[in-house]
Amino acid sequence: MNTLLLETKGLSKTYIMGQINVHALRDVDITVNNGEFIAVMGASGSGKTTFMNLLGCLDKPTEGSYWLDEVEVHKMSSEQLTVIRNEKIGFVFQSFYLLPRTSALENVELPLLYSKKSSAQERKAKAMQALEIVGIADRSTHFPNQLSGGQQQRVAIARAIVNDPSFILADEPTGNLDTRTSIEVMAVFQQLHRQGKTVVLVTHEQEIARYANRHITFRDGRIISDIINENPADARVDLKNLPLEED
Amino acid sequence: MSIFGIIKIALKSLTRNKTRTFLTMLGIIIGVAAVITMLAIGQGAKKIVEDQVSSMGTNVIMAHSNFSGTAVRQAAGGGNLITVDDVEAMRDLDGLLYASPVYNTWGQLKYEGKNWRGSIAGVDADYFFIRNMSIAQGELFYGSDVENGNKVCVIGKTVADNLFGDIDPIDKVIRIRNIPFTVRGVLTEKGQSVMGHDQDDIVIAPYTTVFQRLLGRRWRVMSVIVSAQSKDRIHLLQQDILDLLQARHRGTTSEEFIVSSQTELAETANEVSNTMTILLASIAGISLLVGGIGIMNIMLVSVTERVKEIGIRMAVGAGKRDVLLQFIIEAISISIMGGILGILLGFGAAKIVGNTMSWNIAVTPWSIALSVSFSMAIGVFFGWYPAKKAANLNLIDALRYE
Ligand SMILES: Nc1ncnc2c1ncn2[C@@H]1O[C@H](COP(=O)(O)OP(=O)(O)OP(=O)(O)O)[C@@H](O)[C@H]1O
Numbered sequence A: 001m002n003t004l005l006l007e008t009k010g011l012s013k014t015y016i017m018g019q020i021n022v023h024a025l026r027d028v029d030i031t032v033n034n035g036e037f038i039a040v041m042g043a044s045g046s047g048k049t050t051f052m053n054l055l056g057c058l059d060k061p062t063e064g065s066y067w068l069d070e071v072e073v074h075k076m077s078s079e080q081l082t083v084i085r086n087e088k089i090g091f092v093f094q095s096f097y098l099l100p101r102t103s104a105l106e107n108v109e110l111p112l113l114y115s116k117k118s119s120a121q122e123r124k125a126k127a128m129q130a131l132e133i134v135g136i137a138d139r140s141t142h143f144p145n146q147l148s149g150g151q152q153q154r155v156a157i158a159r160a161i162v163n164d165p166s167f168i169l170a171d172e173p174t175g176n177l178d179t180r181t182s183i184e185v186m187a188v189f190q191q192l193h194r195q196g197k198t199v200v201l202v203t204h205e206q207e208i209a210r211y212a213n214r215h216i217t218f219r220d221g222r223i224i225s226d227i228i229n230e231n232p233a234d235a236r237v238d239l240k241n242l243p244l245e246e247d
Numbered sequence B: 001m002s003i004f005g006i007i008k009i010a011l012k013s014l015t016r017n018k019t020r021t022f023l024t025m026l027g028i029i030i031g032v033a034a035v036i037t038m039l040a041i042g043q044g045a046k047k048i049v050e051d052q053v054s055s056m057g058t059n060v061i062m063a064h065s066n067f068s069g070t071a072v073r074q075a076a077g078g079g080n081l082i083t084v085d086d087v088e089a090m091r092d093l094d095g096l097l098y099a100s101p102v103y104n105t106w107g108q109l110k111y112e113g114k115n116w117r118g119s120i121a122g123v124d125a126d127y128f129f130i131r132n133m134s135i136a137q138g139e140l141f142y143g144s145d146v147e148n149g150n151k152v153c154v155i156g157k158t159v160a161d162n163l164f165g166d167i168d169p170i171d172k173v174i175r176i177r178n179i180p181f182t183v184r185g186v187l188t189e190k191g192q193s194v195m196g197h198d199q200d201d202i203v204i205a206p207y208t209t210v211f212q213r214l215l216g217r218r219w220r221v222m223s224v225i226v227s228a229q230s231k232d233r234i235h236l237l238q239q240d241i242l243d244l245l246q247a248r249h250r251g252t253t254s255e256e257f258i259v260s261s262q263t264e265l266a267e268t269a270n271e272v273s274n275t276m277t278i279l280l281a282s283i284a285g286i287s288l289l290v291g292g293i294g295i296m297n298i299m300l301v302s303v304t305e306r307v308k309e310i311g312i313r314m315a316v317g318a319g320k321r322d323v324l325l326q327f328i329i330e331a332i333s334i335s336i337m338g339g340i341l342g343i344l345l346g347f348g349a350a351k352i353v354g355n356t357m358s359w360n361i362a363v364t365p366w367s368i369a370l371s372v373s374f375s376m377a378i379g380v381f382f383g384w385y386p387a388k389k390a391a392n393l394n395l396i397d398a399l400r401y402e
């Protein structure tokens, strides 16, 4: 369980805006092991999303190094990063980012389409399986606009896990959801974590961070605290204790 | 991703916005249909001209006096009038097969109560062979008729219909300018000539008879029609005839005679119809170009609209190449589908034009190949820029795009 997943050294990102340099991330050193469930926290503008984008190979650092599964990611071309994203990383975004007018099943199939390995049948089976894991298999033919926010986020999570990635990155996945739905989604993440998945999740709500096993806090682009949460809350229990929504 | 998968994605996104896809396609449909129709019309016209040129006869050369321009002043004395003796002299030329004088005139034709104004040609018996004329009914007249100046004639279908109707014209006597001529035969139908006149509206009689009985004292202009023994003799024979005419008419220049050949005429006619075809096709080509610009326009709009989609695809593993291909294939699909529909429409239009003008219009395989490859090229050409734009989007910016 304690094998190394990723490591960053002096990871920095500077945006050049005309005359001003915005140091969105400064000298971030971090190691993440397989099987961790991390909540990344911090005030707005502290660099959480920037950090996620770098971990997710969506963007390249200005300086510093990043090893993922013992591969030197910071030296890779954007084409190589595309393959890494496809094979090793699953993304969940705040506003779901599902393709419109495309069924839930087809949305989940998307990462498989861009990897060479599988046949149409295998793709379908895998996507269906992912939808079952997040508990929304009965909505597989629905379009995103026919699903509630929580359901859409489940579909997005299914898409993130369908290619069996090394880790899941979620940027404020509950940002657009109400309390109950947020806890439901967190229950899904906890379930994935129990099944051995690594999850890195950005949030600025303490309520949400409670479910993670490790808390990393950013301020002004630096990590100001990195602590282990010995007693993470159980979302399933919270759901049971939650009074039924009055509507 | 495999090219197959990309094609599937491209087609799917096209079917998502059917009206727009169809409207974009319309430009290509109209363009391709126009190219096909125009080429078909051009080809049809060319074929008709070719048929008519060959209906003149085989290896034909014509000679006549030039009375126009500067030549007319020099020829004031009539020194360049071609004579029957000139024709006799031509018969000895190398490579000549047949020669015949031709007197062209016209006059009132009468049979019993019926009247018809027709053109009359006075010719030698060889004329029929030179012009590949055959008889539908009755028989031709012969050399002896020419020698004896017999008052006989063969008539074209139009003349026969107008003078005789249902009556059998053979051996009946018609009056040409009140001179009685016996009808020997009716010619096989030839239809319209290159110049658009009715080749069956003709009475053909021995030139001797026409000369003696029908021509006035003053107007005795004669032309000559000759056939060469073979195609490759034509050019040389043409020159020999011109030399002979000049030698026999002292003091004339080469401009005072016009010696033309069927091949020349065919070439000119061909040139004219080729020019017409090119003109028509380029007009059609412009509409195809406009259609292509329409594709580019819509693809650019579509890329802008779908920035987020592109960002999502890239985030989950679509490479630049995948995005580039997806958009190019969308553009090519529009243009190829438009091309196919355009071909069908063009076929229909060509058929309608052909039927109304009773032309035998030909849609050639190469015009189909041309328009398909052209529309495909348009897809690639006009799809490239928008696709490149899509593929070069910055991933983070694309995901943030609102
Ligand atoms: N593309 C960009 N160009 C310029 N500056 C940027 C860009 N993206 C982020 N920044 C700046 O970098 C800093 C960190 O931004 P980031 O989005 O990482 O913050 P965040 O912690 O995710 O905030 P929030 O909680 O509001 O999402 C901010 O000051 C932001 O203005």
Ligand SMILES: [Mg+2]
Residues within 6 Å of the ligand: A048, A049, A050
């Ligand atoms: Mg953020």
